[in-house]
Amino acid sequence: MTTKFSIGFLPLVDAALPILAHVHGFAADEGLRLELVKDVSWATVLDRLLYGHTDAAHMVAPLAIATTLGRGRPAQPLSAPFVLGLNGNAITLKSDLAQQVAPEGALGDPVAVGAALREIAMERKAAGHPLCFGVVHRYSSHNYMLRYWLAGCGIRPDEDVEITTVPPPFCADALEAGDVDGICVGEPWNSVAVERGAGTIVLATAQVWRRGVEKVLAMRESVMESRREEVEALIRALHRAARQFVDPEALLTNAAILARPEYLNADVNLILRALGDRLLLHKGGELIHFPDFMFQYREAANFPWVSQAQWLYSQMLRWDRTPYDPQDEVKVARVFRPDVYRSALTGTDAPLPGASSKVEGSLHQPMVVGTQQGLITLEKNAFFDGRIFDPHDLAGYLAQDSYAK
Amino acid sequence: MRIAIIDESAVRASVMQEGLAQLGDCEIFVITERRGLVRRISEIDADIVLMDLGNPSRDVLEEYFAVSRVLARPIAMFVDDSDEESIGASIDAGVSAYVVDGFAPHRIRSILDLAIRRFHAFSRLQTELSVAQSKLAERESVDKAKRILMQTRGLGEPEAYAELRKTAMNQGKRIAEIADAVVTAHKLIGGAA
Numbered sequence: 001m002t003t004k005f006s007i008g009f010l011p012l013v014d015a016a017l018p019i020l021a022h023v024h025g026f027a028a029d030e031g032l033r034l035e036l037v038k039d040v041s042w043a044t045v046l047d048r049l050l051y052g053h054t055d056a057a058h059m060v061a062p063l064a065i066a067t068t069l070g071r072g073r074p075a076q077p078l079s080a081p082f083v084l085g086l087n088g089n090a091i092t093l094k095s096d097l098a099q100q101v102a103p104e105g106a107l108g109d110p111v112a113v114g115a116a117l118r119e120i121a122m123e124r125k126a127a128g129h130p131l132c133f134g135v136v137h138r139y140s141s142h143n144y145m146l147r148y149w150l151a152g153c154g155i156r157p158d159e160d161v162e163i164t165t166v167p168p169p170f171c172a173d174a175l176e177a178g179d180v181d182g183i184c185v186g187e188p189w190n191s192v193a194v195e196r197g198a199g200t201i202v203l204a205t206a207q208v209w210r211r212g213v214e215k216v217l218a219m220r221e222s223v224m225e226s227r228r229e230e231v232e233a234l235i236r237a238l239h240r241a242a243r244q245f246v247d248p249e250a251l252l253t254n255a256a257i258l259a260r261p262e263y264l265n266a267d268v269n270l271i272l273r274a275l276g277d278r279l280l281l282h283k284g285g286e287l288i289h290f291p292d293f294m295f296q297y298r299e300a301a302n303f304p305w306v307s308q309a310q311w312l313y314s315q316m317l318r319w320d321r322t323p324y325d326p327q328d329e330v331k332v333a334r335v336f337r338p339d340v341y342r343s344a345l346t347g348t349d350a351p352l353p354g355a356s357s358k359v360e361g362s363l364h365q366p367m368v369v370g371t372q373q374g375l376i377t378l379e380k381n382a383f384f385d386g387r388i389f390d391p392h393d394l395a396g397y398l399a400q401d402s403y404a405k
Numbered sequence: 406m407r408i409a410i411i412d413e414s415a416v417r418a419s420v421m422q423e424g425l426a427q428l429g430d431c432e433i434f435v436i437t438e439r440r441g442l443v444r445r446i447s448e449i450d451a452d453i454v455l456m457d458l459g460n461p462s463r464d465v466l467e468e469y470f471a472v473s474r475v476l477a478r479p480i481a482m483f484v485d486d487s488d489e490e491s492i493g494a495s496i497d498a499g500v501s502a503y504v505v506d507g508f509a510p511h512r513i514r515s516i517l518d519l520a521i522r523r524f525h526a527f528s529r530l531q532t533e534l535s536v537a538q539s540k541l542a543e544r545e546s547v548d549k550a551k552r553i554l555m556q557t558r559g560l561g562e563p564e565a566y567a568e569l570r571k572t573a574m575n576q577g578k579r580i581a582e583i584a585d586a587v588v589t590a591h592k593l594i595g596g597a598a
Contacts, residue, residue: 043463
């Protein structure tokens with residue numbers, strides 16, 4: 001007896017886990033018949049989820065939080081019991097701009113690239129043509145990572161540079177047409193821009209925050225409550241898919257599956273690069289290897305740390321320029337559901353951290369932490385500027401940012 | 406009242422426009438171009454914006470509305486959060502609506518109902534069209550296969566058709582499939598199609 005469970009997604013490499021859980025039969029093994037619903041905007045993915053066309057969705061993490069808080073849509077509590085991946089995005093600049101701020105043939109150092117970019121940003125602002133960057137959604141990790149990096153380098157988003165929304169499939173067009181000077185987007189869209197000769201990759205978002213939360217599995221809280229057993233079965237299937245995702249032997253097969261017309265409908269070679277942490281920075285260059293460009297499995301990567309949601313909330317306040325609200329923080333902390341993750345994977349060999357929150361950005365070297373089955377090692381999770389986010393002092397963290405800066 | 410229709414399908418946009426024109430007191434603006442969308446929409450200053458759910462630029466439009474919320478005429482997402490039924494129906498039909506805050510709810514309802522009906526009408530039209538197109542293609546293929554049989558085996562037209570039909574029945578396939586096979590085989594062995 002199988003139950004139907006539908007999941008909305010955008011055609012991006014990090015929609016991999018639900019797709020692989022379906023195609024490899026991991027969901028079927030758990031008694032679920034997944035139906036994957038492809039859309040082309042986050043707005044539509046969200047609308048289908050909110051009005052019951054889908055049971056769950058592949059979603060940019062900040063959007064799940066924004067929806068819970070009623071930003072952009074009437075408030076509806078969403079739950080994220082599983083993280084579909086960390087990082088996997090990059091910043092691509094128009095090639096002439098990239099040449100001025102980044103080393104050739106290698107990813108730059110975020111501080112050095114930022115310092116060089118700042119000079120150009122200020123010149124452009126003075127000339128009345130400020131630099132413009134495209135991000136995939138207002139409430140996306142891309143937006144927050146880009147802004148965090150720019151602001152940390154003394155470039156004030158919205159004041160010194162413009163940031164606008166560009167749908168991923170149009171990013172290469174927008175760079176080529178000169179509508180934007182840079183983009184922050186997931187794969188395969190940076191690589192598409194590179195292949196078209198429209199831009200050069202200068203940074204991976206993993207350089208901004210080594211373990212930055214990216215997409216989550218989101219669903220209405222009421223659906224999660226009423227279909228709890230199926231949700232836990234889905235989490236087990238996704239966890240199996242994550243383990244399989246990082247198996248080098250499965251790389252080619254997985255890339256071929258994702259490339260299919262019904263999923264990403266994209267060049268299998270570009271997908272293969274992302275899965276293998278390989279990047280071609282500029283057209284005609286050589287592939288470089290950037291370990292953990294996408295981070296899908298190790299170190300309990302899929303565990304929804306409440307502190308990650310809280311960091312995203314801090315950035316939402318910072319860039320929406322709205323004041324801190326303790327009641328909102330409670331709602332935000334409830335979006336990420338480590339309790340459901342643990343409950344689903346109890347009795348398996350998946351490491352289940354004992355804590356639900358951690359100090360983000362505090363690890364500059366590997367650290368051993370306790371889980372229910374023993375110890376796991378967490379590697380560096382640092383932010384590029386060395387700042388530390390203590391979820392118990394969100395207000396204090398915010399006070400460090402002068403909004404006007 | 407001013408209604409903007411954003412749709413990259415010019416045909417569907419005109420189906421919508423035609424429907425909404427019945428309302429009489431509406432000025433309707435159609436945007437089919439992706440570039441410059443935000444500038445156009447701000448120039449039009451619409452009371453209602455209709456956009457198909459399959460349009461990747463929805464996120465761009467919503468970003469613009471979110472930013473322009475501070476302006477004099479804030480735009481609400483969709484209709485109204487109390488009108489679940491309308492929203493559900495519009496999502497089923499594949500159209501989203503954005504409405505200036507405070508716009509008369511009964512007017513919104515009638516416009517949205519109309520938009521939904523036009524969207525459904527368009528998808529029916531498309532289905533009919535694709536059925537008609539595939540029938541046409543099938544007929545062409547059967548005609549070609551008949552000509553090939555008539556030329557290569559010296560059959561008359563009724564006999565050639567009977568031959569195709571008999572083979573189809575024997576193999577449990579459709580005549581069009583057999584016809585396709587004949588045409589392909591003929592091409593492969595060097596015949597003119």
